[in-house]
Amino acid sequence: MTTTETEVGEARFTALVAASWKRYNAWEYSRRADDVALGAVITSYVSAGWRLIDLESDGTSHMVRFQAGQGTDRLLVRLVALCEDPVRARALGRLVEVQVAYGLRANDFSAIKQAIKDELKSNMVENASEPGVITVDGDMSTGYVYATVPLILDLDDYFDGFTVKAPIAGDLHVAAQSLHKYLTGRLAG
Numbered sequence: 001m002t003t004t005e006t007e008v009g010e011a012r013f014t015a016l017v018a019a020s021w022k023r024y025n026a027w028e029y030s031r032r033a034d035d036v037a038l039g040a041v042i043t044s045y046v047s048a049g050w051r052l053i054d055l056e057s058d059g060t061s062h063m064v065r066f067q068a069g070q071g072t073d074r075l076l077v078r079l080v081a082l083c084e085d086p087v088r089a090r091a092l093g094r095l096v097e098v099q100v101a102y103g104l105r106a107n108d109f110s111a112i113k114q115a116i117k118d119e120l121k122s123n124m125v126e127n128a129s130e131p132g133v134i135t136v137d138g139d140m141s142t143g144y145v146y147a148t149v150p151l152i153l154d155l156d157d158y159f160d161g162f163t164v165k166a167p168i169a170g171d172l173h174v175a176a177q178s179l180h181k182y183l184t185g186r187l188a189g
Contacts, residue, residue: 034080034096036159038057040168040169041064041077041079041168041172044169045064046066049069061079061080063079064077073103073104073105074101074102074104075102076100076101076103076146077099078098079096080096081095082096094154094156097151098172099150099151101146101147101149102146102179102183103139103146104180105142106144131149135147145187146183147179147180151175153171158171
């Protein structure tokens with residue numbers, strides 16, 4: 001090999017390594033964007049006075065539960081990554097399914113039973129996984145009634161790389177306020 005051929009080969013090798021790093025970083029970002037969103041949600045709610053009382057994650061599905069700092073209201077947020085590979089993320093966006101649930105402690109179990117009974121009578125139960133469909137469920141062991149809504153969000157609307165450009169918790173808070181209003185109306189009868 002001549003010196004020129006060696007230099008051309010080394011330049012090509014350097015370009016291959018640089019391109020590999022670019023692809024690797026795109027892949028890692030696609031895989032980690034939901035983790036960054038989870039961290040932003042936790043930070044935002046804890047800063048707003050909510051206490052983190054539960055956290056579960058299997059790598060693609062993350063669930064956090066908060067309790068109001070001075071009260072008994074609860075908030076549950078579940079994030080499920082829908083586009084962890086770069087090709088799908090580039091085509092569809094960095095989509096996550098987000099379930100937001102607002103919970104109130106029911107003073108009497110008949111309210112929980114009635115909310116569940118009304119929900120089962122509703123034809124909305126079969127559409128419960130569709131975005132925007134609010135469902136009500138009760139946890140008899142804790143005495144809480146939850147209103148839940150699924151949403152599909154594009155993390156690119158909230159993050160530039162791993163930097164927050166718009167607080168995702170702001171949109172989740174709007175959903176939680178609507179669920180609180182819906183749930184108090186349902187429990188009032």
